Amino acid sequence: MTVGAGRISGSRLLADVRPERLAYAAAICAGLVWLLVFPLYTHDQYWQSVLIFGFVFAVMAGGWNIISGYCGYISLGQSAFLGLGAYTTGILTVRYHFEAWTTIPLAGLVSAAAAALLGTVIMRTRGHSFVIITIAFLLILELVAINLRGFTDGTTGITMPLTFYPTKWQNTPFYYVFFFLMLLSVLMTWGIRRTKFGTGLIAIREDEDKAGAVGINTAVYKVLGFAASAVLVGATGGVYGYFLTFIDPTGMFNILYSVFAVLAVLLGGRATIWGPVIGGLLIELLREEANVHFGGSSLDIVIFGGLMAAVVLFLPQGVVPTVSAWLQRRRTRHIPGVSELAIDLRAAGVPVSTGPRGSDRRLLEVDGLEKRFGGVRAVDGLSFHVREGTITGLIGPNGSGKTTAFNLIDGMMKPDGGEVRLDGRRLTGRPTWERAHLGLGRTFQITRLFRRMTVLENVVAPLRAFKWSQLAAGAVAGHEVRRAEELLEFVGMLRFRDTEAGALSYGQQKLVELAQILMLDPKLIMLDEPAGGINPTLIERLAEKIRELNAMGKTFLIVEHNMPLVAELCDPVIVLARGKTIAAGPAAEIQADPEVLDAYLGEGWTADEMANV
Amino acid sequence: MSFLCLRGVVCGYGGGDVLQGLDLDVEQGAITCIVGPNGAGKSTVLRTVSGLLRPRLGTVRIGDADITRARPNEVLRHGIVQVPQSNGIFPHMTIRENVLMGGYPLRRDRALLRRRYDEVAELFPLVRERAGERAGNLSGGQRRQVEFARSLISDPRLVLLDEPSLGLDPKALKLVFDNVKLMNEAGKTILIVEQNVRIGLGVASFGVVMESGKVRLAGRSREVLDHPEIADLYLGGSARRRAQATPAREAG
Numbered sequence: 001m002t003v004g005a006g007r008i009s010g011s012r013l014l015a016d017v018r019p020e021r022l023a024y025a026a027a028i029c030a031g032l033v034w035l036l037v038f039p040l041y042t043h044d045q046y047w048q049s050v051l052i053f054g055f056v057f058a059v060m061a062g063g064w065n066i067i068s069g070y071c072g073y074i075s076l077g078q079s080a081f082l083g084l085g086a087y088t089t090g091i092l093t094v095r096y097h098f099e100a101w102t103t104i105p106l107a108g109l110v111s112a113a114a115a116a117l118l119g120t121v122i123m124r125t126r127g128h129s130f131v132i133i134t135i136a137f138l139l140i141l142e143l144v145a146i147n148l149r150g151f152t153d154g155t156t157g158i159t160m161p162l163t164f165y166p167t168k169w170q171n172t173p174f175y176y177v178f179f180f181l182m183l184l185s186v187l188m189t190w191g192i193r194r195t196k197f198g199t200g201l202i203a204i205r206e207d208e209d210k211a212g213a214v215g216i217n218t219a220v221y222k223v224l225g226f227a228a229s230a231v232l233v234g235a236t237g238g239v240y241g242y243f244l245t246f247i248d249p250t251g252m253f254n255i256l257y258s259v260f261a262v263l264a265v266l267l268g269g270r271a272t273i274w275g276p277v278i279g280g281l282l283i284e285l286l287r288e289e290a291n292v293h294f295g296g297s298s299l300d301i302v303i304f305g306g307l308m309a310a311v312v313l314f315l316p317q318g319v320v321p322t323v324s325a326w327l328q329r330r331r332t333r334h335i336p337g338v339s340e341l342a343i344d345l346r347a348a349g350v351p352v353s354t355g356p357r358g359s360d361r362r363l364l365e366v367d368g369l370e371k372r373f374g375g376v377r378a379v380d381g382l383s384f385h386v387r388e389g390t391i392t393g394l395i396g397p398n399g400s401g402k403t404t405a406f407n408l409i410d411g412m413m414k415p416d417g418g419e420v421r422l423d424g425r426r427l428t429g430r431p432t433w434e435r436a437h438l439g440l441g442r443t444f445q446i447t448r449l450f451r452r453m454t455v456l457e458n459v460v461a462p463l464r465a466f467k468w469s470q471l472a473a474g475a476v477a478g479h480e481v482r483r484a485e486e487l488l489e490f491v492g493m494l495r496f497r498d499t500e501a502g503a504l505s506y507g508q509q510k511l512v513e514l515a516q517i518l519m520l521d522p523k524l525i526m527l528d529e530p531a532g533g534i535n536p537t538l539i540e541r542l543a544e545k546i547r548e549l550n551a552m553g554k555t556f557l558i559v560e561h562n563m564p565l566v567a568e569l570c571d572p573v574i575v576l577a578r579g580k581t582i583a584a585g586p587a588a589e590i591q592a593d594p595e596v597l598d599a600y601l602g603e604g605w606t607a608d609e610m611a612n613v
Numbered sequence: 614m615s616f617l618c619l620r621g622v623v624c625g626y627g628g629g630d631v632l633q634g635l636d637l638d639v640e641q642g643a644i645t646c647i648v649g650p651n652g653a654g655k656s657t658v659l660r661t662v663s664g665l666l667r668p669r670l671g672t673v674r675i676g677d678a679d680i681t682r683a684r685p686n687e688v689l690r691h692g693i694v695q696v697p698q699s700n701g702i703f704p705h706m707t708i709r710e711n712v713l714m715g716g717y718p719l720r721r722d723r724a725l726l727r728r729r730y731d732e733v734a735e736l737f738p739l740v741r742e743r744a745g746e747r748a749g750n751l752s753g754g755q756r757r758q759v760e761f762a763r764s765l766i767s768d769p770r771l772v773l774l775d776e777p778s779l780g781l782d783p784k785a786l787k788l789v790f791d792n793v794k795l796m797n798e799a800g801k802t803i804l805i806v807e808q809n810v811r812i813g814l815g816v817a818s819f820g821v822v823m824e825s826g827k828v829r830l831a832g833r834s835r836e837v838l839d840h841p842e843i844a845d846l847y848l849g850g851s852a853r854r855r856a857q858a859t860p861a862r863e864a865g
Contacts, residue, residue, distance in 0.1 A: 325627060332625070332629040333669075334630075336630055343651060343652065395782075398785055399752040445780055499628065500628065504652065505652040505653075505654075505655075506698065506776075507651030507808065511651075529780060532779050532808075533651075533808050534651060534808060535648075535649070535651050536808070536810050536811075536847070538651060561780070561782050561783060561786070563783060600782060602783060
C-alpha cells in the first residue's frame with residue numbers, strides 16, 4: 001500500500017472519491033467496535049482467551065511487519081522479545097517488588113534495547129545468515145533463562161502474583177490491555193509509514209545499496225527498525241507473564257510463536273497497516289480449531305505447514321494487498337494507464353544551488369584505484385580527475401571497468417587499492433550515504449528506483465544529511481514536496497508523481513532517477529548511461545538539461561556509449577580499456593586516436609553510422 | 614492475413630490500460646521495428662505477445678492460432694521466443710549451458726537438441742569457440758549473442774527483441790545488429806523494440822511508430838524515417854536532418 005501525499009492531485013491516475021476505501025475503513029471500524037464490546041455482552045471465557053492470544057499474535061506480527069515487512073529483514077526472533085519482556089516483569093516483580101504496571105514499559109524498553117544491541121552486531125549480515133542469527137538469539141536467551149537460576153529459577157519458572165482486581169472480572173481487564181497494546185501496535189505501524197524513518201526502512205527493503213547511495217544512513221535506520229519491532233512485543237510479553245501467572249523458559253521462548261507471527265503477516269499482507277492484525281486473529285482462530293479437533297497430537301503443526309504452503313501458492317501477497325489490488329484493477333478498468341501521459345519537457349527552472357564555474361579545481365580525484373574479481377582485474381590502477389565545472393565523459397568498451405569505477409567512487413564496492421578524493425576529502429572507507437552527504441550523486445545503468453514507492457516518494461527519499469530529528473519528520477511533506485515537484489517538472493515527469501515507480505517504462509525510470517539524484521543537490525553528478533533506452537528526441541532535451549545544470553555550476557561525470565552525444569556534450573573525454581585510462585582529451589582528439597578506435601569505436605567508425613541523435 | 618496479428622488489444626498492469634486498442638501486423642520473414650516515445654507501451658506489446666501479460670480485450674494471433682490467453686510456455690510452443698531487455702544470462706553457467714537452457718522444452722529429445730545446438734553453434738562463432746567458458750566473463754555484446762543463440766535453439770518462428778542495443782558499446786552494437794540480420798537471414802521473423810531509432814529502422818524492413826498505447830504509423834521503415842512529422846516528434850531533429858542529407862541510403 002503506497003500512501004499518497006495527502007494533497008489531492010489533479011492527476012487522472014488518482015480517482016478522487018473511492019467508495020471501496022470508505023467500505024474498507026467502515027469494515028475495520030465495525031470489527032474494532034465488535035472487539036471492543038465483545039466482553040461486555042458475553043462472559044464466554046473461552047472466546048475471550050482465544051481473542052487475547054489473537055491480540056498477542058497481532059502485536060508480534062505488527063513488530064515483525066516493521067523489521068521484515070517494511071525493512072525486508074526476515075527475523076525469526078520475535079518470541080525472544082516476548083520472552084524477554086515476560087522475564088523482565090517477572091524478575092522485577094518477584095525479586096525487586098516493582099509495582100505491576102511500572103514493569104510493563106520497562107519490559108518494552110529492555111526488549112527494544114536488546115534488539116538494538118543485537119541489531120548493531122548482526123546488521124552487517126543479510127539474507128539467510130540474518131534469519132539464522134535471530135533463531136540463535138532466541139535459543140541463547142532460552143538457555144540463559146534455564147541456567148541463570150539465581151534470577152529465573154531455571155526450568156522451575158517464575159510464579160507471578162495473582163492480579164489485584166476482583167476475581168469476578170476474570171480475564172476482562174487483560175482483554176482490554178492486550179487490545180490496547182494491539183491498537184498501539186497498529187498506531188505505530190501507521191505512524192512509522194508516515195515518517196522519513198518509515199520510507200527509509202522501505203527504501204532499504206527495496207534496494208539497500210541504493211538507499212545508501214541517496215544518503216540514507218542505513219545502519220542507524222536498521223538498528224532503530226529492529227528496536228521498534230521489539231518494543232511493543234516486549235511490553236506485551238510483560239503483560240503476558242501476568243496473564244499466564246507463570247513464566248518458564250520453554251513456554252516463553254517458543255520458536256513456534258515466532259513462526260505464527262511470520263505466518264500472520266504473510267497471511268494478512270506484508271507492509272500493510274491492518275494485515276498483521278487480520279493475520280494474527282485468523283492464525284489464532286485456526287490454531288484453536290486445530291487444537292480442538294486434533295488436540296494433543298502434533299497434527300496442528302502439519303496443518304500450519306499446509307497453510308503456509310497454501311498462502312505462498314494462492315495468496316502470495318496476503319489478504320489486504322490482494323483485495324486492494326483487485327479493487328484497484330476494477331476501479332481502473334476503463335481509465336487510460338500511464339502510456340496516456342506524455343513526458344512533458346517544458347522549460348522549467350531547476351531548484352539546485354549554483355556553484356563556481358571553470359575554477360580549474362580538481363573536484364574528483366581518482367588515484368591508482370584497483371579492484372579484482374577473482375583473477376580478473378576489473379579496475380587496474382585507474383587514475384583520472386574531474387575538474388570543477390566540466391562535463392567529463394567516461395567511455396570505453398563493455399567490461400572496461402566504467403561501472404566498477406563508479407561503484408568504487410560512490411562506495412558500493414570496496415577497492416583493493418587506491419584512493420578517491422572529493423573536493424580534497426578522502427572518500428575511501430566512508431559508507432555510501434556519507435559520500436552522498438558530501439556531494440556525490442549517482443544514477444545507475446539499469447535504473448534502481450524503489451519500485452513499490454510512488455514517483456514522488458522516490459524523489460523525496462534522498463537525504464542530504466543525517467539528523468535524529470529527520471526520523472520523525474513527515475515522509476512526504478512541506479517544502480521538500482515543492483522541490484521534488486519542481487525537479488519532476490524539470491525532467492518532464494511531474495504528471496507521473498502518484499504513479500508507482502515500478503509501473504513506469506525503463507526510459508521514464510531513468511528520468512525519475514535523475515530527478516531523485518538532483519534532490520541531493522550534489523556537487524558531482526555521475527550519470528551511468530543517461531541516454532540508454534531513451535527516445536532520441538528526449539535525448540536531445542536531456543542534453544539541454546545537462547548543459548543547463550552545468551551552466552549553474554554542476555559538475556558531471558558521464559558514462560555513455562552514444563558517441564554523438566558524448567562528442568556534443570563532454571569535454572574532456574576519458575577513455576578506459578581493461579581497467580586503465582588509455583586516453584584523455586577533447587572529444588575530437590579522442591575520436592581520431594588510433595588506440596581508441598581499435599579498443600572502442602571499431603574500424604571504419606564514423607559518427608554518422610552509429611548516430612543515435 | 615499477416616503472420617503475427619494483434620487486433621484491438623487493451624491491456625495494462627493493474628493501474629489502467631497501457632495498450633488502448635492496439636492493431637499491429639508483423640510480416641512473416643521480415644524484421645519489424647517498433648519505435649516511439651518512452652512509456653508509449655512498446656515493451657508492453659512484446660509482453661502481451663509472449664504471454665507475460667494477458668490482454669483485457671482484443672486478440673493476438675500467430676499464423677492460424679489464437680494465443681490471446683496463452684501462458685508463456687504455451688506461447689513458446691507456438692514458436693515465439695522473447696529476448697528480455699537486460700540481464701538475461703546465467704553468469705555462473707558456461708556458454709554452452711546457457712545456450713542449452715533455451716532448449717528446455719526439447720529436453721526429452723536429446724538427438725534433436727544436439728542437432729539444434731550444432732546448428733546454432735554454426736551460426737554464432739562465439740558459441741562454437743568458447744562453449745566451455747563461464748558466461749559471466751563475457752562482455753555486454755557477447756552476452757547478447759549468447760542470448761540470441763539461446764533463443765534460436767528452440768527453432769522459433771518469431772523472435773521478440775526488447776532493446777537489443779541497451780548498454781552496448783559501438784563495436785558491440787554493430788556486432789549485435791549484424792547478428793539480428795543473421796538470424797533474419799536464417800529465416801526468423803523478428804520484432805524489435807528499439808530506442809536507437811536509426812540503427813533499429815536501419816536493419817528493419819518495416820517500422821511501427823507507437824504513441825499513447827496505439828499505433829500512430831506503420832509502413833516501410835524508409836517511409837517512417839522520412840515522415841517529416843514523425844521524425845520531428847520521435848526520431849530526434851538531428852536524425853531527420855541527417856536522414857535528409859543522405860537520401861540514397863537504403864533501408865533494410
